[in-house]
């Protein structure tokens with residue numbers, strides 16, 4: 522689900538990750554993360570926390586695109602296999618591994634600079650389906666209002682009763 526003020530996918534967020542995700546053949550969701558100076562940790566290399574964030578986004582997008590229900594990350598585990606340089610693009614392929622009640626298991630591989638590039642980062646996550654009250658009771662009212670207006674414009678159809 523695209524939200525313009527999201528640090529992971531929002532178009533207008535300065536220094537954000539600006540990740541774009543799409544469903545691809547084989548029921549996977551592919552995302553690209555272009556690593557810029559704004560994402561640096563060690564000199565010239567991506568910050569590990571931001572790489573984890575990129576996978577949180579890619580995996581959250583996988584849940585949203587494939588199941589179309591609101592869910593939040595309960596657990597996220599990352600393996601950093603290779604350094605990811607500034608200026609590179611991480612090609613992330615994510616899949617749905619299973620659903621058990623409200624629990625949704627997803628995982629992803631991130632390859633450097635090409636769809637068949639070397640694996641640099643891998644992640645697994647547990648998302649938990651939540652009701653819309655999760656956002657309305659914990660988030661700011663004005664942010665929720667903006668989000669709802671954008672959804673109405675785009676006419677996205679989500680299952681809101683977990």
Ligand SMILES: CCCCCCCCCCCCCC(=O)SCCNC(=O)CCNC(=O)[C@H](O)C(C)(C)COP(=O)(O)OP(=O)(O)OC[C@H]1O[C@@H](n2cnc3c(N)ncnc32)[C@H](O)[C@@H]1OP(=O)(O)O
Nearest residue numbers: 522577578581591592593594595596624647649651653656
């Ligand atoms: C309007 C809205 C639109 C929505 C848009 C979507 C946008 C998405 C944006 C994406 C942006 C990117 C994504 C983000 O950044 S999402 C932001 C980061 N995540 C959060 O803020 C989540 C904070 N946590 C919570 O709110 C609660 O803890 C949740 C809701 C997760 C569960 O609390 P709740 O009280 O509801 O449920 P429960 O405690 O009965 O747990 C249920 C089941 O889950 C199992 N479990 C739970 N945690 C863990 C764990 N750590 N390891 C292993 N298992 C765990 C638990 O054992 C149980 O299993 P079982 O006993 O039933 O077998």
